[in-house]
Amino acid sequence: MEHPEKHSALSVLLVDDDQELCGMMTEFFALAGHRLTFSNNGRDGLAAALNGAHDLVILDVMLPVLNGFEVLKQLRRRKTVPVIMLTARVEAQDRILGLDTGADDYLPKPFDPDELLARIRAVLRRMEFTPSGPQQEVTLGNIRLNTTTREAWSSGELLQLTGMEFDLLEMLVRSAGRVVSREEITxxxxxREATPYDRFLDVHISHLRKKLHDGQKLIRTVRGVGYMFTGAE
Structure with missing residues (x-):
């Protein structure tokens, strides 16, 4: 394992019952200049996630007391802190369930710590914005985006979008009329590179369509290629 390049310090919570892994990741993050704390069961992990000021939570699926899906479900009722789920399960349904519950990303076990750190940085970069700057608006048909406040409206109705859904909608709106490939979006x-069996993008597209007025028509699937925003409601 290589020592990671140092970046701005992060505060990360790891919820995993593998104590050896927790110890190793604590050392790894410290070498990168970050602070990692951990909990070894779902109940304590949920309490730590709710009470602590963490930049991000790494959450295992298989946990004692409360499993990762239940922890995430309860966490999402009160917190918007980004969450990356860890899973040793190979079933796609488990990954989709995590995304449906509100995970920002997932990583299968065993994983490369350097990849995990890269995933964390990617999730946090997507959430960064500067509200003190001039407002930037993008309008297409009945869709309006404010890229400064990261708010979106459909037919005048304010949409309740996650950070990923907003980024996805902005990318599609800016590329309206052009097919955007899955590889380009990913x-x-x-x-990272898209994989044939990765349902991550499909889940977010499905959620976005449900939140938009006439979303099935607005976001058209081009089979085998990607998606196109039609711009017509």
Whole structure:
């Protein structure tokens, strides 16, 4: 394992019952100049996530007392802190369930700590914005985006979008009338290569369509290629 390059210090919570992994990750993050604390069961992890000022939570699926899905469900009722889920399960349904519950990303076990740190930085970069700057608005048909406040409206109604959904909508709106490939979206928003069996993007597209007025028509699937925003409601 290489020592990671140092960046701005982060405060990260790891919820995992593997004590050896927790110890190793604590050392790894310290070498990168970050602070990692951990909890070894779902109940304590949920309390720490609710009470602590963490930049991000790393949450294992298989946990004693409360499993990761239940922890995430309860956490999302009160907090918007970004969450990356860890799973040793290979079933796609488990990953989709995590995304449906509100995870920002997932990483299968075993994982490379350097990849985990890269995923964390990618998630946090997507959430960064500067509200003190001039407002930037993008309008197309009945869709309006404010890229400064990261708010979006559909037919005048304020949408309740996650950070990922806003980024995805902005990318599609700016590319209206052009097919945007899955590879292009994955590289731009997730900062990794798309894989044939990765349902991450499909889940977010589905959520976005449900929140938009006439979303099925606005976001058209081009089979085998990607998606196109039609701009017509």
């Amino acid at each position: 590289a731009a928003l997730f900062e």
